[in-house]
Amino acid sequence: MKESTVNAIRKIAELTGPKCASCPGGDQYRCCDKMFCSTVKIPSGIHFDKPNVNGIPYMGEKGCVLPPEYRPMCSTFVCGGHLDDRKFRREYDRLMDKVRKEFPEYPDSAHLRKTCQGAFAPDWWGHNRKLLIPASRE
Numbered sequence: 001m002k003e004s005t006v007n008a009i010r011k012i013a014e015l016t017g018p019k020c021a022s023c024p025g026g027d028q029y030r031c032c033d034k035m036f037c038s039t040v041k042i043p044s045g046i047h048f049d050k051p052n053v054n055g056i057p058y059m060g061e062k063g064c065v066l067p068p069e070y071r072p073m074c075s076t077f078v079c080g081g082h083l084d085d086r087k088f089r090r091e092y093d094r095l096m097d098k099v100r101k102e103f104p105e106y107p108d109s110a111h112l113r114k115t116c117q118g119a120f121a122p123d124w125w126g127h128n129r130k131l132l133i134p135a136s137r138e
């Protein structure tokens, strides 16, 4: 992964963290699912234990055990309701433009805004899985 992508992903994770910490669904980890743990991109030679809390492989007692850049699909996701915050969305778009140079299949904020309103992210992910995870990357 390019350094500019890594940096952008880390910044997005910092930006979205507080949004999810005040999740309207009442659980900042509600969008985690073993299906998404299977999309991680851990470089070869690096090992992380899988705590498997609640049956979600990389979920530990205090959230995901992976750094943001090793789980780019998770780190860059935010549900559409938060995109009404204009300042947040401007910065999110700026960073996602960089990420999407390497991962053009990831949705932009206009798509997220339209398809994922409020705290219904797991449904959204399920419906859009094929869009987000081309067969070649599964």
Ligand code: SF4
Pocket: 019, 020, 021, 022, 023, 024, 025, 027, 028, 029, 030, 031, 077, 078, 079, 118, 119, 120, 121
């Ligand atoms: S539903 Fe939205 S706010 Fe809640 S954890 Fe998922 S992306 Fe974050």
Ligand code: SF4
Pocket: 031, 032, 033, 034, 036, 037, 040, 056, 057, 058, 059, 063, 064, 065, 066, 071, 074, 075
């Ligand atoms: S954030 Fe971590 S625990 Fe949650 S789905 Fe992604 S890889 Fe799994």
